[in-house]
Amino acid sequence: MARRLLTGWGRTQPAVADVVDVLDHRGAAAAVTSAGDRGALARGLGRSYGDAAQNSGGLVVRLAASASDVVVDVERAVATVPGAESIDALLRLLVPLGFFVPVTPGTRFVTIGAAIASDIHGKNHHVDGSFGSHVKSLDLLLADGSTVTVGPEQSPQLFWATVGGMGLTGIVLSATIRLIPIETSKMSVDTDRVPDLDSLLALMTEGDDDYRYSVAWIDLLAKGRHLGRSVLTRGDHACRGQFKEREDPLTYGPRQLVTVPALIPPSGVLSHPAVAAFNELWYRKAPSHRVQEEQSIATFFHPLDGIGSWNRLYGARGMVQYQFVVPMDRDDVLRQVVQLVSARRVATFLAILKRFGPGNQAPLSFPMPGWTLTLDVSSAVPGLSSLFAELDSLVLDAGGRHYFAKDACLGPLAAKRGYPRLAEWQATRQAADPHGRWQSDLARRLQLLG
Amino acid sequence: MQNAFGEPQQVLLLGGTSDIGLAIVRAFDKSTLRRVVLACRDIAKGEVQAAALRDRCDVDVVEFHGEATDGHQAFVDAIDGDIDVAIVAFAELGDAAVSSADAVAAAHLCVIDFAAAVSATVAVGNRMRAQGHGAIVVLSSVAGERVREANPVYGGAKAGLDGFAQGYGDLVAADGVHVMVVRPGFVHSQMTNGMKPAPFATTPVEVAKIVVAGLANRRRIVWAPKVLRPVFSALRHVPGPLWRRLPLQ
Numbered sequence: 001m002a003r004r005l006l007t008g009w010g011r012t013q014p015a016v017a018d019v020v021d022v023l024d025h026r027g028a029a030a031a032v033t034s035a036g037d038r039g040a041l042a043r044g045l046g047r048s049y050g051d052a053a054q055n056s057g058g059l060v061v062r063l064a065a066s067a068s069d070v071v072v073d074v075e076r077a078v079a080t081v082p083g084a085e086s087i088d089a090l091l092r093l094l095v096p097l098g099f100f101v102p103v104t105p106g107t108r109f110v111t112i113g114a115a116i117a118s119d120i121h122g123k124n125h126h127v128d129g130s131f132g133s134h135v136k137s138l139d140l141l142l143a144d145g146s147t148v149t150v151g152p153e154q155s156p157q158l159f160w161a162t163v164g165g166m167g168l169t170g171i172v173l174s175a176t177i178r179l180i181p182i183e184t185s186k187m188s189v190d191t192d193r194v195p196d197l198d199s200l201l202a203l204m205t206e207g208d209d210d211y212r213y214s215v216a217w218i219d220l221l222a223k224g225r226h227l228g229r230s231v232l233t234r235g236d237h238a239c240r241g242q243f244k245e246r247e248d249p250l251t252y253g254p255r256q257l258v259t260v261p262a263l264i265p266p267s268g269v270l271s272h273p274a275v276a277a278f279n280e281l282w283y284r285k286a287p288s289h290r291v292q293e294e295q296s297i298a299t300f301f302h303p304l305d306g307i308g309s310w311n312r313l314y315g316a317r318g319m320v321q322y323q324f325v326v327p328m329d330r331d332d333v334l335r336q337v338v339q340l341v342s343a344r345r346v347a348t349f350l351a352i353l354k355r356f357g358p359g360n361q362a363p364l365s366f367p368m369p370g371w372t373l374t375l376d377v378s379s380a381v382p383g384l385s386s387l388f389a390e391l392d393s394l395v396l397d398a399g400g401r402h403y404f405a406k407d408a409c410l411g412p413l414a415a416k417r418g419y420p421r422l423a424e425w426q427a428t429r430q431a432a433d434p435h436g437r438w439q440s441d442l443a444r445r446l447q448l449l450g
Numbered sequence: 451m452q453n454a455f456g457e458p459q460q461v462l463l464l465g466g467t468s469d470i471g472l473a474i475v476r477a478f479d480k481s482t483l484r485r486v487v488l489a490c491r492d493i494a495k496g497e498v499q500a501a502a503l504r505d506r507c508d509v510d511v512v513e514f515h516g517e518a519t520d521g522h523q524a525f526v527d528a529i530d531g532d533i534d535v536a537i538v539a540f541a542e543l544g545d546a547a548v549s550s551a552d553a554v555a556a557a558h559l560c561v562i563d564f565a566a567a568v569s570a571t572v573a574v575g576n577r578m579r580a581q582g583h584g585a586i587v588v589l590s591s592v593a594g595e596r597v598r599e600a601n602p603v604y605g606g607a608k609a610g611l612d613g614f615a616q617g618y619g620d621l622v623a624a625d626g627v628h629v630m631v632v633r634p635g636f637v638h639s640q641m642t643n644g645m646k647p648a649p650f651a652t653t654p655v656e657v658a659k660i661v662v663a664g665l666a667n668r669r670r671i672v673w674a675p676k677v678l679r680p681v682f683s684a685l686r687h688v689p690g691p692l693w694r695r696l697p698l699q
Binding site for chain 2: 005013014016050057318380408409411
C-alpha cells in the first residue's frame with residue numbers, strides 16, 4: 001500500500017489516496033473490508049477525465065489482470081473476461097480469432113470493469129447500444145467482501161445499478177460479454193466533408209442507420225456560414241476479400257508511435273492559433289466524399305492511442321472534456337452550444353458529434369436517443385467555468401445530461417436533474433452497501449450517494 | 451470536492467469578518483459553493499456578514515479565538531464534510547507605536563499574527579492531509595517581505611508566517627494539500643481604515659480575483675497587485691542605508 005497523488009486523464013484535480021495493488025478477489029476483499037471511513041474504490045487505467053477513479057483520503061484498489069484468464073467461447077461468440085483486463089489486451093487476443101469487442105470507446109486503454117461501470121459507448125451506439133447491453137453476467141465483489149453473480153436475468157436491479165454505476169456498487173471481478181464476429185481486421189470507411197452543421201445533422205439522420213459505426217469531427221473554431229463544418233466518417237468491419245489481402249486477414253498489432261515527453265511548457269502547446277491551424281488542415285485534408293477506404297482498427301477507432309500520454313499536450317493545468325447529450329428533437333440546443341463555443345473563440349482541439357440510439361435500463365447510463373457532443377478544452381482557458389455553466393443550463397433545460405466518466409465540473413444539482421432515476425439507483429446501492437464502503441471523489445462532488 | 455477549476459464546495463474562513471477573506475468567498479463560483487463556515491471572534495459581527503452571503507450558499511457562524519490555540523484542532527475537526535478551501539485571514543495590525551514600545555502588546559500581536567495563524571494552518575492542514583485534498587490560503591503581507599521600521603512587530607510576525615507557510619506547503623504537497631501564500635500590498639479595508647495608502651494600493655476584490663486565479667493554477671505564492679513582485683524583488687536588495695531613507699517608512 002502506498003500513498004499516491006492521483007489525477008484523472010484530464011490531470012485537473014490531484015488528490016492523495018492509499019493505493020493498494022491486489023492479485024485476485026481475495027486480496028480485493030481483504031482490502032475493501034479493511035477500508036476506513038473514506039471507503040474504497042477500484043481504479044483501472046485512469047482514463048476517466050475527472051475524479052471518477054479517485055478516492056481522496058481513502059483506499060484505491062487496483063486489480064492485476066492476466067490475459068490467460070480470458071475464456072472465449074467461439075461457438076457462442078461470448079467471452080468471460082477479468083474485470084481488470086483492458087480492451088487493448090482483449091483485442092490482441094480476440095481479433096486474430098475473428099472477434100471484436102461489442103463496444104469500444106475512443107481509447108483501447110479501458111478495463112472491462114470500467115467499461116461496465118461507465119457503461120461506455122462507441123461509434124456503434126445507434127446500432128448496438130452501450131457496453132452494458134452486451135453483458136450476459138458479471139461477478140461483483142460486494143462491500144462485505146462476498147462475491148455475487150448478477151446479470152439481466154439474475155438480480156437485475158443490482159446488475160443495472162452496476163452498469164453505469166461508476167464503481168459505487170462494487171468491483172467487477174469478471175464479466176461474460178457478447179462478441180462481434182469479424183472476417184478481417186480491416187475497416188471499410190466512408191468519409192464525407194460537410195460544410196456546416198445543418199448539412200451534418202441531415203446527413204447523419206438520413207444515413208447513419210446504413211452503417212454500424214458513425215462519428216463526426218466538428219471544427220468548433222469555424223464561424224459564420226462555416227459554423228459546424230465537419231468531417232463525417234462511417235464504416236463497418238471489412239468483409240473477406242473486400243480489400244487486397246497481403247497477410248493473414250485477421251492480423252492485428254497496433255503500435256504506439258510516439259510518447260509526449262513530460263517536459264511540456266506549463267501552459268501546454270495547444271494554443272488557439274495552433275488548434276486553429278490544426279483544424280484548418282484537418283478539414284482541408286479530408287476528402288469531400290470517399291467510399292470504402294481501407295483503414296486499420298487502430299486508425300479508425302483509437303487514433304489518439306498512437307500518441308502516448310497525449311494529455312500532456314495541455315500542460316500542467318490539464319484539460320477538461322465536456323460531453324453532454326440532448327434529445328434528438330433538441331438539435332436547436334446543439335446549434336446554440338456550437339454557436340456559443342464558436343463565438344467565445346474557445347480552442348477545442350477535439351469536438352466529436354455522435355447520434356445515439358436508444359438507451360438501456362441502467363438508471364445512471366449516460367446514452368439516450370439524441371445528439372452527444374464532446375469537446376476537449378485546456379482548463380487554463382479564461383472564463384471556461386462560466387461558459388460551461390451556461391452550457392449546463394441549456395443542456396439540462398432541454399432534458400439532456402452529462403457523462404460522469406468525462407465530468408470534472410458539475411455540481412450535485414446537475415447530476416440530479418440529468419439523471420431523474422438517481423434516487424432509484426441510490427436505493428439499490430444503499431441496499432448492497434449499507435455502510436457506504438464504496439466512495440469516490442466524483443460521488444462526493446456530485447453527492448451521488450445521497 | 452473542488453472541481454477542475456479549483457472551485458470549492460465548502461470553505462472555512464478563519465477570521466470570518468475579514469474584508470479580504472469575505473471578498474475571496476464572494477469571488478468563488480456561486481453555483482459550486484454549498485457551505486461557508488465563518489470562524490469569528492465576534493459572533494454578532496459574523497452574523498451580519500453571514501446574512502449578506504446567504505443568497506449564495508449555506509453559511510454557519512462559529513465562535514473562534516485565534517489566541518486560544520489549544521482549541522484549534524478540535525475546532526477544525528468539528529466541521530462536517532470535506533473542507534475544500536480554508537482561508538487563514540485573521541490578523542491584527544495594532545498600533546505600531548504601542549506594539550514596538552510595549553512588550554505585552556508586542557507579544558500579543560505575535561500570538562495573533564504568527565503563532566495563532568501557524569496553529570490554525572497546522573490544524574486545517576492535518577484535516578486536509580487526512581482527506582487527501584484541499585487548499586489553504588495564508589494571508590501574508592508585503593510588510594513581511596522586508597520589515598520596515600514603521601511596523602516591525604507586525605512585519606516580523608508576517609515574515610515568520612510567510613516563511614512557515616512556504617515550508618509547510620512543501621511538506622504537505624505530497625499529501626494532496628495545496629498551500630498558497632498571498633502577499634498583498636496596501637489594501638483598502640477595515641484594518642487600514644484612516645491610514646494613508648501606500649503606493650500600489652489595492653482593494654479586497656482585486657486581491658480576491660488574484661487568489662481565485664492562483665488556486666486554479668495551483669500557485670504557491672501570489673502577489674496582489676502582481677506588480678509588487680518585481681517591486682519587492684528590487685526593494686529586497688536595496689542597501690540598508692538607502693532602504694532606511696526611502697519614503698516608505
